[in-house]
Amino acid sequence: MNLYDTNFTALDWGIVVAYLVISIFVGIWANKFVGNIAGYLVAGRTLRIRLALATMTGTEIGLVTVMYSSELGFVQQYASLYLALYEFLILLFVGLSGFVVYRLRQTNVMTIPEYYEQRYSRGVRILGAVMMVVSGVLNMGLFLKAGALFLVSVTGFTEPAWLTDFMVATFDYHEPVGLKLIMTGLLLLVLFYTVLGGMISVVITDLIQFVVLGVGMVVVTGFVVNEVGIDGFSEVVTQQHGYFDPTDPDNPSTEKAADGIGPIGMTAQAVVLFVALMLWPAGASRMLAVKSSEVAQQLYLWSTIPFLARRALPVLWGVGAFAFFAINVELGQQLQAAMAEPGSDINTQAAMPLFLAKIIPTGLLGLVTAGMIAAFMSTHDSYLLCWSGVITQDIVAPLRKVPLTDQQRIFVTRIAIVVIGFALLFWGLWYEVSSDLWQYMAVTGTVYLAGVFPVVAGGLYWKRSSSVGAYLALLGGTSGILALGPCVESVNGFLANVGAGFTVNDSQLMMSAFAISAIGFVVGSLTFPDRKDVA
């Protein structure tokens, strides 16, 4: 058997194309419900609990989620499930207590930066919005690549010879372009219906995608368990030195030393997830679109279920891929060789789709792929709408002396969607990720999350919170950039040059960013109170 052998046939392509065509028509149809900016950005705040839960699930179970979770399952096996446990416990806490989300929904804002102006000042709103967009676009930067890698791996796509010849003859371009073309195609598809329909088309397509994706996840899990077997999953630990204790800083399934999670990694992820689950803008925008504060709180409580599924099931697929490539030694060697090849697009993310391509039968594989494309689109559309809405509402509109009309706001939002889309394409083509995909997302998210938590939670619960404190907290988040792979190397190079005698890792730098923001917020608020507090 060859590494790229797949059960994906013309029938599966037909299923996928039919699904995509339906999605496009929904986008066009939903356009007729767009009346004003509230309708475009938060669906007129009409969402009730079941619809909100279905669309939140559609948004939060993205293909990128499936890819990074299964990659963690493949690389860190069962130990990576500590993230599923964290998400479950944090959402349970927020859902039961209403911490932050209840009061935030009571403020009736449409975006988090809008709250910054309501509580602090217009300047805080604009700075907060800029930080949010920078962090968000960086965070989305690898979505396209992950989606395209899934499609290439599962379909066994190989670049036709005429295309390679054309690129060499016309542009003197010698690298593979198949993955890049698929990335571009996926982007154009999402841009098309998000630009047209806004949140209403996102809600409708998310509902369809929730069903397709949910069924797809259950079906895939059934095939994975059937293929590997209960004994196979046990042997991952008993015979293949699988990693199952996340407190151990060494991953026993690899030869490298101290490449596991450990207490520091676990603490950093707990902090990131705690803030992200409450205040990550795409999820928060769904919370702000529900009918009331009570529904917002219920939404978080019920989200414990899909959030558990979005982590646990793909991790199981990744563990299944680990077991499959360990048992099929020849395939495992081919995979290692493909990953080691210079300039290769194949990495640890590809293990899961390559595995699924061999165990799921023709026809069903098309449905599963449609489900995964659904997952890709439902996240991408929500994220695009969220960041572009922030640009319009919280950067462009506050900077204008004359208020924008609703139609102008919708127009600016649509332009922003397209601009962000192409920025993502450029970043996805250019940036080579040096860590696993989840770590990249946690680090880029930190740039925003480190600042937003003290500013929002402090604003809601601490009377002495001030604008200066908010500025310092938001700016402190920029130190999170230092946790990106190339920056960590630079920091350690600097430490070696000054003879510091120690090195730092990305988890420590992430936690530093949270600490800097929190300290900046408290010190700034106490030292420079807002005038209304002084009076």
Added chain:
Amino acid sequence: MTAWMTLWTILIVAGGLGMVGLLLGVTSGAVSELKETLAELSGEEAGPETEGAAQADSP
């Protein structure tokens, strides 16, 4: 089986069963709520043209 593996097994089983339960319990209700949402949006008069209008719609 260690305590860790017991915990991970519980999480995986709960995730799988939870997804099935969610699909069965939410889908039909969500479809009828979507119809109500679209009906509300269709019946909505064109409001004032700034974000204040959006806030006026909220409870």
